[in-house]
Amino acid sequence: MEVVKKEVILLTLLCFSLRDVLVDGKRKITAMDKEDAVEKKLKLLNKPAVKTIQSEDGDIIDCVDVYKQPAFDHPLLRNHTITLRPSEEPFTKAANADSNSSANLAWQVWRKSGSCPEGTIPILRIEKRHLLNTNSLETYGRKPRHGVTKHEIHLPNKTILIGVEDLNEVSVLVGAGYSYLGIQARINTWNPRVEASDEFSSAQIWLRNGPFRNFDSVEAGWIVYPDLYNDTATRFFIYWAAGANTGCFNLLCSGFVQIDPSIALGARIDPISQEWGDQYIIELTIWKDLKDDDKWWVAYGRTTFGYWPASIFRGLTKVGTVALFGGIVYSPRMKQQLPHTRTAMGSGRFAFDHWGQAAFIGQPRIMDYSKTFKYPDPGQTFSTHTDCYSGENYAEVQFTEPRFYFGALAGTCTASKKDPLRILKCNVGSYFIYTE
Template sequence: MSNFINPASWPLILAVFIFVILTPKEIVDGRTISNVLNKAIIKTIKVDKDEIIDCYDIYKQLSLNHPSFHNHTIQMRPSIYPKNIKLDNMGTLQLTQTWHKYGTCPHGTIPIRRNIGKYYHSTLSHKHHRSKPSYYKKPNTLQPNGIRDGHEYAVIKVRGNFLGAQAKINLWNPFVETPEGLSVSQIWVVAGDHDDLNSIEAGWEVHPPRYGDYQTRFFILWTTDTYKNYCINLECPGFVQTSSDVSLGCNFTEMSTFNGNQKDATFSIYKDQNSGNWWIQIQGIPVGYYPSSLFTQLAKTAVDVEFGGEIYDEKYKERHTTTQMGNGHFPSEGVFGISSFFNHVQVIDENNKAKDPEDVETYVSNRNCYDLKVDEKHTNGYGFYYGGPGYNNNCP
C-alpha cells in the first residue's frame, strides 16, 4: 500500500486545515475549545462584556464525567418532597437572575456561566477562602477572639439527624474590602468530623477572587474531606444540574435597601429518600442534586445544620477588615430593614418532616465585629438577625 496522499485529496485536506486554524477559539471552563465543534453547547446568551451563559446539553454536562457516575441516570426532578415544608411563600424575588433579561435556555439544556478570565479558575484550590466554622476546631488552634485562619462567623447551629434544611435569606450586596475577600450568607448541611467532614452548602456570596467582581451571586459547595478539597458551583464533576432556568454563580436582579424594600430568596437543601440524592432548590425551583455516592458521612443523614454569615479577613492592613457581613449593620441597631435576616428557618428531620429548629446553639466569632440575635417574636417563622461592619472602635 502506498504511503503517498492522492493529489486529488489535497484541496479537501487544505480546506480542513484552514477551517481548524481559522475557527474562533474561546476559553470555557479552563479549556480552549471551538464553539463550532463543541456539540455540548446548544445556545449561547450574551449578557454583557463580562458575562456569557452557555446552554449545555444536559446529558453532556461535566458532572457526568465523575468516576462514580458511570452509567448514571439523571433524576430530572425530586421524587419526594419534605412534609410540612413552606412552599407557598418563596420570597419576594420575581426575576431571579440578571441573565434572564437576555434570553432563556431551551428545555433539555442547563445554563452555565462561562469562565472568561477575570477570576481564578480555582477548582479545589484557594483553600484559605473556605473553612469549617471554628467550633469544629480543637480549642488550642483558636486565636483568643475565636477567629482562625481569617474566617469569622455569626451562625445558629442545630444538632441531630437531619435530611435537610431551608431558609429565606435576605439579599444584600455587602462591601468586601479587598480583592481577596469574601462575604457569605448560607446554609450548611454537615456530617462527620476531623478529616472526614462532609458538607453541602448553598446561599449567596460576594467573592471577587472567584467571579472577578463584587456582585452578590448564588452559589453551592460540597466537600468530603474537611475542606482540604472542595468544589463550588460546576467547577468540577459532582453536582448534576437539571434546571434550565437557574445558573450557578450568576447574580441576582434585586437587592435589599437599608430601611427600604427588602428582598429575599428561599434556599433549600434536602435529601430525596427514594434516590438518596441531595437536592438544591432556590425559590421553589429544583436546581439539581449531589448524588449520595459522592459522600461518606452524608450518604446517610446530616448531624449538624447551620444558618448564618461568614467573612474572610486576610488582615493585610494590620487591623480588622471592613468587609461587611450581611448588610454591615449589627442587630442591635435595629431589626427588619436595618440589619440582615434569615426567616422561615426550618430543618428536615429523619422522618422527612420540616419543622422549626429546636435546642439552637448560637456561635459568633467576635461580637464586637459581627453579631447575631434570634427573633424571639417569631414574626415570620423561626428567624434571626445578623451581621456587622467589621472594623470599628470596638473591633480594632
C-alpha cells in the first residue's frame, strides 16, 4: 500500500511538471529558458571590445574593431569591403535660411567620459536588463508593426498616398517627388513624457520608397523609448526597414556599416531644450553618393559616421520618393476615439505655441539629381489626429523660410464637434479654437 501511495505521488508531481512544460501541446518557455536565450542574444549583439567607456549617465560604450561590427553578420555583407568615406559630402551652410539662429547643437553625453581609438566604432552595450522585459527576443530592436493605414496627401499639383503604421500618430511635413537622393534637417531636442514603457515618442527625418503597405525606409532622429533602452532619456537613433519584417534601430541587427569612432548610436543627447529657455538641435543628413550610388550615407552635424548598403533594400536601391519631417507617437493602446494615450509628441506643446515652447524642424531639405539640398516644394503638413497632435509651417519673421512646428498631448484632450467650431482643450495649459 505504501508503495502504491508513493507511485501516485510521483505520478502527480510528474503531471504537474509536464503541465508547466507543455501548453496546448507546445513547449512552454521557462524562466531558465529565457535566461539562456537572453545570454545568447547578448553574445550576438555585444561584440568583443578593444576599450570600454563608462559614461557618467550610466551607459556603457564598447569600442569595437570596425571590421568586427554587427553589419558583417548580414548574409549579403559577409564579404563586404568597408568604404571609409563618401566621394563627397553635400552639406549646406544655409546661413540665412533660419529666421532665428539661437539654437545650439546638442551632442552625446558619453563623449565627456572618453573616446574610442581610430579603427574602432563606439557601440552602446546591451545589458540583460534591456532584454528581460521584451516581448520577443526575435523582434527586439524592431518597431512594432500592426498593419498600415492609407492616407491621401493633397499637394498643389497632385495627390499621393502614404502609409502610416497602425497604432502610430504622426505630425509631419511631407515632400513627395520622383527621385530623392537625400534629406536633411535641424531637429529641436526635447524630452517628452512617455506614458507607458512600451510606447515611444520620436522626432525625425525619413525617406521612403515602395508600396505604402510594405515600404522601405531610412530614418534618423531622437527618441524616448523605455522598452528599448530601459529609461526615459532622449537618445539619438537611426532606423531602417526593408518591407514590413526586416530592419531595426541602430546596430541591433546587421545592416548598417559604421565608420566613425565619435558617434554612438542609441546614446543620450545633451543638452535638451527647455521651455522659454535655451533651444538645442541635432543636425542630420541622409544622402546617396552619386559617384558610388550603392550606399545611403548618414551624418550627425558634419560628421559622416556610416552608411546602409543599397543591396539590403528593395525599394530604396536607387532613390526615395517620399520625404518626411516631424514626429511620431506609438502606443499599443492607441484608439480612434478619445481619450487615448497621453504620451507627448515633441515638447508636449501644440504647434501654434511656436519658438521656445513647441518642437520644430528647422531647415528641412531634400536633394534630387541637382545634387544640392533645397526646401521641399511642393510640401504639405499632415497630422493623423489633429485633436491631439498638430503641425504648422510658421516663420517668425516675414519673408523668411518657415520652420515646421509640431507636437502636443502631454495630458488628456477632448474635442467637441459642435457646428463648424471645434474647441480643443488640453491640460498642458492651451485652449485653441479653430474653424474647419
